[in-house]
Amino acid sequence: MKRIVLFTVTALTFALGTPSASASPALSLAAPTGSQPVGTTSLYLKDTSRPDPWVATVPYRELMVSLFYPTASSQGPKKQFMTETEAAAVFEEAGITGIPPSVLTTVHTDAVVDARPAGRRLPLVVLSPGFKRPRAELTSLAEDLASHGTAVVVVDHTYENVATTFPDGHVTGCAACGHYDEAFWKKLAGGRAKDVSFVLDSLTHSKWASLIDPARIGMAGHSVGGSSAIGAMVADPRIKAGIDVDGTTDVPLLAPGLDRPFLFLGRANTYTPGTGVESGSWQRDWDQLKGWKRWLVVAGMAHPSFTDIGLVGEQLGLDFGATTPAARGQAVTAAYVRAFFDQHLRGVPQPLLDQPSSRFPEVSFAMTSTPYLPAPTGDRPVGSTAVYLKDTSRADPWVPSVPYRELMVSLFYPAESPRGPKTRYVTAAESAALLDGSGLKVPPDWLTTMVTHSVADARPAGSHLPLVVLSPGYTKPRATLSALAEDLASHGYAVALVGHTYENTGTSFPDGRFAGCASCEVPHDSAFWTKLELGRAADVSFVLDSLTHSKRASLIDASRIGMAGHSMGGASTIPTMVADARVKAGIDIDGRTEVPLTPPGLSRPFMFLSHEQTPACAPNEPWERDWAQLTGWRRWLEVAGTKHASFTDVGLVGDQLGVDVGATTSAARTQEITRTYVNAFFDQHLRGVKQPVLDTPGYPEVSFCR
Incomplete structure (x- = not known):
């Protein structure tokens, strides 16, 4: 049975006893954040094509709706919140x-009653309140959307709410309440x-009609x-985009x-994936949502x-x-609802929907249809x-018929400006190869939609920078370390991210050729790993030779070069x-070293993670x-709390995607930890800046084993 969440009120203690309305403190809604004044009008609608579903003796369906819209002036009588x-x-x-x-009759609102509309053919958003709740509960949201140039219609679903007042004075109660x-x-x-289709037909x-663009609802x-x-x-099908709020x-x-x-937007304690029946219902429907989709949860919120x-x-x-103040909760709701409709009804991209934002740390991305890299933490x-x-100078080690070794390298660096088209994460062919056999229910080119932060x-900006390779x-394309590369570059490093050809699922070359994983067909014995x-050591030395003798040589300080890698990339570092x-x-990040380090060993700084x-x-x-x-x-x-894949993209x-890899520490948290220690290690050993975090664990998840 569905749990009905209504006023969950605790500790109702009032020092004022039973105050009169005039003695009560002034109550107000959230002020609209847009630049346009807001007008509103109440409309009575009657659908004679069907009887009321809750009161069989009423041979029609009658509705009250509130229409909000931009207007030219904020002067005039304001809308009453409730009767x-x-x-x-x-x-x-x-x-x-x-x-x-x-x-509640004196709550301050901002919409001017029956004001003249400003604008025409505006996007229209329909708002529907919770069960037993009057349409008034969504007034702040409606006013905010209207102040940004959207028409909004808020629907009272008659007999499904505790009270709806009609123009002739009659008031209906909650006939639907009960079992x-x-x-x-x-x-x-x-x-x-x-009800919603009838409202759209009516408007x-x-x-x-001239106020509304029927193609943008x-x-x-x-x-x-x-x-x-x-x-x-x-x-x-007239409804082009939708949001379920809690x-x-x-x-x-x-x-x-x-x-x-x-878009799903809900309480973190109820709708975080895996928390219970409520989140389970979203998970069930999430799998049937085939278009753009997001699943966001907000910490500290109640229903x-x-x-x-x-x-x-x-x-x-x-x-x-x-625990999140109501004004903040309203601000979070308005910001994400507005961004969603701006992107999907106006066609204006909204970075707020791409990934978590420092503006709203309460909001977490539980799942998404468009993958994203976490934002770099540096100031550049x-x-x-x-x-x-x-x-x-050498033949390819995996395809001897190729008399040379060709590599693709992604070079990251501090830039003069953040403006410009962002770097493509992978090509469509690379995406398809990486996803092949993964079992993920995503299109083959899905990874081409990855939100990155580097400008192509x-x-x-700068010269003679320390370089990190x-x-x-193994089998992973170079792109899978992009989050770490972007972060290092944002802190002033040049970063060369090497694609080891024929050793990953696929590499695209500038002339359109695609090289698959030829080494995957070779028996993986001890000689193979050696x-x-x-071979990777030879690749890296060649990359260093090339970069330090190219037009990019002035970007790099050849006396300050470091290397880090994940898995086989980490094992290849020694x-x-x-x-x-x-x-x-x-740095070796979670890589099993196959080639022993023999005397006289290595006297340069090294870290295992x-x-x-x-x-x-x-x-x-x-x-x-090797230690x-x-x-x-x-x-x-x-x-x-981490697993092998936790350290990478x-x-x-x-x-x-909600894929359970067995980690209990989130990948975002692991990425934060990885970035912190990798940056600190190179800051100390390439820049000479002492880093205390390398001497004492800076995170509760981190242990110093040696």
Whole structure:
């Protein structure tokens, strides 16, 4: 049975006893954030094509809606939030005593009643409130959208709310209230879809038709109003984009699903994936959403926090159990709802929807249809360029018929400006090859949509920068270390991210050729891994030769070169440092070293960074063997709750898709830790800046094993 979330009010203690409305403090809604004044009007609509679904004796369906829109002037009488009769019904249903209902009749709003509209053919957003809730609860959101140039219609679903007042003075109650089984919620959702379609028919064939662009209609709702958005979109193709705000979806979205944009926005404690029945309903429908989609959760929110019930209730001293203030909750809701419709009804890209934002740290991306890299933490814009290199001094080790070794390298660096087209993460062919056999239900070119932060071919800023070479894991393309590369560059490093041809799922070359994983067809015995590590060392030395004798030579300080890698890329770091004295410091991120480090060992700084072992800091024979031969500065760190993929973009994408790789520390958190220690290591050993975090663990997840 569905749980009904209404006013969850605790500790109703009022020092004022039973104050009069005039003695109560002034209550207000959130002020609109747009530049345009807001007008509003109430409309009575009557659908004679169907009887009321809740009162069989009423042979028609009558609705009250509030229409909000931009206007030219803020002067004039403001909209009443609720009538006293409506307020009394809301208080009675919630069991609230000690506050006169009249206080809700004086709540300050910003919309001017019956003002003249400004503009025409505006995007239209339909808003639907929660079960038992009046349309007034979405006034702040409606006013905010209208202040940014959107027409908004807020629907009262008659007999599904505790009180609806009609122009002739009659007031309907909640005839739908009572017994709530599966059939009830199915009927409710179906009825709301019909209500919304009727409202759209009415508005687009009325005197308001010129105000609305019928090609740009969206819908959002709270609670059951949000969960009804999916059904309304399935029933009515005019609705181009939809949002469910904190509403459990009781009616499953069936195949073929829905290919229009959709956003889930809910409480973190209820809708974080895996938390219970509520989040399970979103997961079920998420798999049937075939278009652009996001699943966002907000920390510290209660169910009313997304609405004016939470906003006004908090001002009245009601405790809904939220830790995020109601005004902040309203700001979060308005920002994400507005961004969603600006992107999908206006066609204006919204970075807020691409990845978590420092503006709203309460908001987490639980899942997404468009993967993203976390933003770099440094203060410099990042540029990148793809570099093709050809080593004619040796044949390719994996395809002997190729008499040279050709490599693709991504070079990242501080840029003069953050403006310009962002770097493409991978080509369509590389995406398809990497995703092949993954079992993920995404299009083959899905990874081409990855949101990156480096500007393609931007002008570099600075010269003689320390250079870090990054080498990815075996079978992994160079792109899978992009998040780390972008972060290092934002802190003032040049970064060469090497693609080791024929050793990963696929490499695209500038002339259109595509090289697959030829080495994957070779038996993976001890000789294979030795050849792989030593071949990577040769690749890195060739890359250093090429970059330091090219037009990019002035960007790099050849006396300050370091290397880090993940998995086989990390294991290859020691052989590279042994073979090439130019590499002054190195990091092995979770890579098993196959080629032993032999006397006289290595006297340059080196760090091992491992995923969680059982037990913690358990012996690792290859690392123990090489540790004994490291005669310079050295560290051995382990990160609790991590798995092998946690340190790379593979882990980040997995988390964004909701793929469980067995890690208990999120990939985003692991990326933060990895960036911190990699930056600190190179700052200390390439820049000579002492880093305390390398001497004492700076994160509770990090242990110093040696």
